Amino acid sequence: MSYEDIHHGRAYGIGVSHPEGHASRWLAQTAAVAAPILSRYGLVIGFLVFWQVSTNVGWINASVFPPLDQIIGALWKGISSGALIDDIAISLQRSGIAFLAAVALGIPLGLFMGQVRAIEQALDPLLQFFRQTSALALYPVFILLLGLGEASKVFVIFWATLFPILLSTIGGVKEVDAKLIEMARTYGAGSLAIFRRVVLPASVPAIFVGLRLSATTALLLLIAAEMIGANKGIGFQVMNAQYNFQIPLMFAAILLLALMGLAANAALVLLQRKLCRWALPQ
Amino acid sequence: MTLSNSIRGEVTVRHLSKTFTLNGQPLPILKDFNLTIRSGESLAIVGASGSGKTTLLRILAGLEEADGGDVLIDGRRVRGVGTERAVIFQEPRLLPWLTVIDNIGFGLETRGLSRDDARLVAQRYVDLVGLNGFEIAYPRQLSGGMAQRVGIARALAVQPEILLLDEPLGALDAMTKIGMQQELARIWKDEDVTTVLVTHDLEEAIFLADRILILPREKGGEPRLIDIDLPRPRDRSAPGFVRQREELLGLFGLH
């Protein structure tokens, strides 16, 4: 062992002892647990408390911003009665199909485009143009081409989710360390082996950035996609409740979308942790 | 000819030339350069920064193409990279998503070994470079010296005839560096391998090399070869070692 290996584990040298009573220790422990939660979610909690209090007290108009308990009540009623379950199912189906299609096309295409410089350079202006053109602005075009049914709804979500995946995959591939590729070459790795053993694993973190962005987009776009020509779906429920002035239900549907977005994101983070253990901070 | 069959790891460079273009100006690096590196010897290449050490090593590795001339290995003319050569770069160039043992086994896997078989072989080289206990660590968990040892083990694991090293210890702190030089001397004694070591550290060159190639600082100057006839294991404080260092410093006009 050489010199530099010695400086391991030295961090906890000094024993810390607290002569104080149980109460203060309990407080310290609670604070130790609560502090990170507070620093992370403190603003959210504060916002929710402010919402509840100000609607109850009457600082803001409760018919426009109903108190939280009404919103949660409406959500609970919708789910337990089964009324919202159909909406959730159809919305998940639309977003899910669109997202999976975007993944199935975006990742392979991105991996390919990132590696072949000529293709990337030829297609980049077009990609940038499409990316700048909001999916919403193109929705009427999709409806014109695909009709008012499922196809145009799924397609507009697909369109919006494709670009984050595609662009981040291309970016990931382009940023692979050329020195690692050269190293692999000196060990006799051919282009397929280099792709499989260097380029692909190196791109995974960047791909996940795109996946998480796209998953959130896929859910948010439901509101727009189900605004026109739908009679089911969470997005439809948001519009419909607003139209019928069922304001708690409207917020309940929005809350549902947000929760689904959080769940999708959490699932992807979990998958990323599993796949990219090597990149985790210690 | 039984003799030529048994020669392993001999490098011959004939009439090598290389000119880069820098800002539209031709920048000659090598001109009609000739060299024979004997089978099993340790050759160090020293020279001022920009004298073309890396370029020469990369041509030997097959990573850079010469404008003219040949590189022969065991009498065969070679072009491009080849499995009889392994390169150790200044940076360890480990794959961050592979553990220590799988990084060491990387070259074996690209040569068709299964992951399990590669690990079996790699374990021997984990022991050789003293990384026991770190087999399943990831590169981000290693110090600079440990990471470089993984890179060295990865190169040794494919049992190359020729090991090409470009300032492999250049990024390490002084203490770690001396420890690693001792390890390299020990490893090279046991492994049957020709080594070409680029370094800017004269003491390192004297400590490790059988011969030292000095690339000229100014263009048009002639490269020089110096034999180091010191007994091994070498002692940095021995009179012979010190004299050798003085002599070399003199050649560089630093005396």
Ligand SMILES: Nc1ncnc2c1ncn2[C@@H]1O[C@H](COP(=O)(O)OP(=O)(O)O)[C@@H](O)[C@H]1O
């Ligand atoms: N790809 C390249 N294109 C142009 N010039 C280069 C290239 N690689 C190296 N050089 C130049 O060639 C000279 C020798 O470089 P190098 O072999 O890296 O020197 P050393 O390793 O001895 O410091 C330097 O002046 C460097 O700028």
Ligand SMILES: [Mg+2]
């Ligand atoms: Mg160099």
